[in-house]
Amino acid sequence: MNDQVTISPTTLSIHLTINGRNHALDIEPRVTLLDALRERLHLTGTKKGCDQGQCGACTVHVDGERVLACLTLAAQVEGREITTIEGLADADGTLNAVQAAFLEQDAFQCGYCTPGQIMSAVACIREGHAGSDEEIREYMAGNLCRCGAYPNIVAAVRQAAQELRS
Amino acid sequence: MRDFSYLRAGNIEAARNAAALPGAMLLAGGTTLIDLAKCGVAEPATVIDISHIEGLNAIDVTADRAVIGALAKMSHVADNTEVKSLFPAVSEALWQAASAQLRNMATIGGNLMQRTRCPYFRDPQNFPACNKRAPASGCSAIGGVTRGHAVLGVSEACIATYPGDLAVALVAFDAEVDLGERKLKVEDFFLAPGATAEREHDIRPGEVIMTIEIPGSAAARRSTYVKVRDRQSYEFAAASAAVGLELESDGRTIRDIRVALGGVATKPWRVRAVEDALKGKALDEDTVRKASALAVEGAVDHGANHYKIALAPRVIARAILKLGETA
Numbered sequence: 001m002n003d004q005v006t007i008s009p010t011t012l013s014i015h016l017t018i019n020g021r022n023h024a025l026d027i028e029p030r031v032t033l034l035d036a037l038r039e040r041l042h043l044t045g046t047k048k049g050c051d052q053g054q055c056g057a058c059t060v061h062v063d064g065e066r067v068l069a070c071l072t073l074a075a076q077v078e079g080r081e082i083t084t085i086e087g088l089a090d091a092d093g094t095l096n097a098v099q100a101a102f103l104e105q106d107a108f109q110c111g112y113c114t115p116g117q118i119m120s121a122v123a124c125i126r127e128g129h130a131g132s133d134e135e136i137r138e139y140m141a142g143n144l145c146r147c148g149a150y151p152n153i154v155a156a157v158r159q160a161a162q163e164l165r166s
Numbered sequence: 167m168r169d170f171s172y173l174r175a176g177n178i179e180a181a182r183n184a185a186a187l188p189g190a191m192l193l194a195g196g197t198t199l200i201d202l203a204k205c206g207v208a209e210p211a212t213v214i215d216i217s218h219i220e221g222l223n224a225i226d227v228t229a230d231r232a233v234i235g236a237l238a239k240m241s242h243v244a245d246n247t248e249v250k251s252l253f254p255a256v257s258e259a260l261w262q263a264a265s266a267q268l269r270n271m272a273t274i275g276g277n278l279m280q281r282t283r284c285p286y287f288r289d290p291q292n293f294p295a296c297n298k299r300a301p302a303s304g305c306s307a308i309g310g311v312t313r314g315h316a317v318l319g320v321s322e323a324c325i326a327t328y329p330g331d332l333a334v335a336l337v338a339f340d341a342e343v344d345l346g347e348r349k350l351k352v353e354d355f356f357l358a359p360g361a362t363a364e365r366e367h368d369i370r371p372g373e374v375i376m377t378i379e380i381p382g383s384a385a386a387r388r389s390t391y392v393k394v395r396d397r398q399s400y401e402f403a404a405a406s407a408a409v410g411l412e413l414e415s416d417g418r419t420i421r422d423i424r425v426a427l428g429g430v431a432t433k434p435w436r437v438r439a440v441e442d443a444l445k446g447k448a449l450d451e452d453t454v455r456k457a458s459a460l461a462v463e464g465a466v467d468h469g470a471n472h473y474k475i476a477l478a479p480r481v482i483a484r485a486i487l488k489l490g491e492t493a
Contacts (some may be wrong), residue, residue: 029171030203031167052204053197065241065270066270067270068268071268071271073172073196076193076217079218127266135401135453138399139266141265141400142264142266142267
């Protein structure tokens with residue numbers, strides 16, 4: 001790539017890889033990944049809570065790591081692998097171990113924060129940060145639950161972590 | 167959020183050229199820039215995405231020094247095995263900051279460019295007066311709700327607290343920031359407000375942070391970051407301390423000590439008065455507490471933040487005494 005840069009037009013044509021599928025989009029540069037997912041691609045499982053990077057409801061994976069879609073520009077993640085809650089279960093509908101554990105442990109009340117909690121928990125376990133309840137609380141701190149289902153969320157993450165280890 | 171042009175820089179030269187354009191701002195993790203653009207505080211004409219530049223995210227650690235690429239993610243540095251063993255305060259400052267998601271996004275270079283969380287700064291619609299946003303417009307915080315505001319390094323123009331954790335550990339251990347053409351101490355990279363609150367960093371148009379270098383030392387190897395806050399996790403510091411300690415072979419006389427404060431000052435705040443008072447002294451609680459009190463000499467409160475003047479020395483003392491117990 002050369003050292004010169006050119007000013008982009010007001011509309012960008014980008015390609016996003018989401019849950020293994022390629023999507024072509026024409027967007028304004030300011031469009032966040034969250035708005036692109038929800039408003040353009042109708043993948044509404046990713047929730048808009050605070051839209052300010054404070055609640056974790058919009059947690060998705062980019063190249064396997066959990067990030068906040070509300071503070072990510074859609075244009076910035078072109079060429080990256082994006083996974084949303086819609087891409088977590090197997091093609092035949094078999095739930096991910098974390099999804100199953102959330103159901104079994106009744107780890108939600110209203111359910112609005114749940115997709116973000118689950119995406120965060122999948123990554124938390126994969127990172128190796130689910131070794132104890134204390135560690136789960138620390139590394140799940142970026143996902144707020146206004147219903148206060150925290151004890152059940154910790155139980156679900158603990159259960160899924162044990163299942164995935166064995 | 168106002169719209170902007172978007173450029174993706176393919177290499178560092180392109181980033182430098184674009185960074186010199188009027189109204190250009192660099193985008194790395196986006197956790198500060200996109201947030202402030204949504205608040206109406208940042209209004210870039212052009213956003214230059216540097217996150218796709220290759221080779222700027224290396225973490226290279228030896229006993230002599232740590233060299234951390236500007237695009238290394240906070241989470242990767244926090245979890246790095248060598249950083250944990252040779253610079254524990256750096257790892258602790260990082261994993262106690264923000265949330266796991268934000269640490270996966272935010273870069274080390276971007277972390278240094280993090281802006282204050284002063285609620286008046288972040289709300290231009292309701293509080294037009296802010297010397298940091300608009301020079302000579304006044305300060306809405308002075309005379310306002312000041313519970314989170316600074317007591318050290320303040321001026322009549324600005325009392326906004328520096329919110330970060332990592333840079334507190336960096337100034338304690340004499341880290342340097344490499345801007346390509348220039349290299350300077352992290353301590354000098356941050357500017358106290360004085361009469362120019364709008365200038366927070368010694369960085370010029372066209373300069374891009376390349377790496378951060380931390381010299382290795384016995385004090386860095388035996389170090390910790392203690393952070394006291396309103397909730398246990400995912401919260402900014404009410405007061406924090408990065409401390410490193412080296413004892414003489416007798417196991418009780420202090421040979422070297424490093425102390426820096428966060429959450430109470432307008433920039434990452436090294437407190438040499440405490441260090442000087444403790445070098446050569448025996449490590450005992452009474453001596454440590456007396457020396458720690460020197461950290462807040464000259465502190466100025468604005469009412470609701472008065473508690474920080476009592477809290478900061480206790481956080482320093484707790485950190486030093488904790489290190490003393492782990493021989």
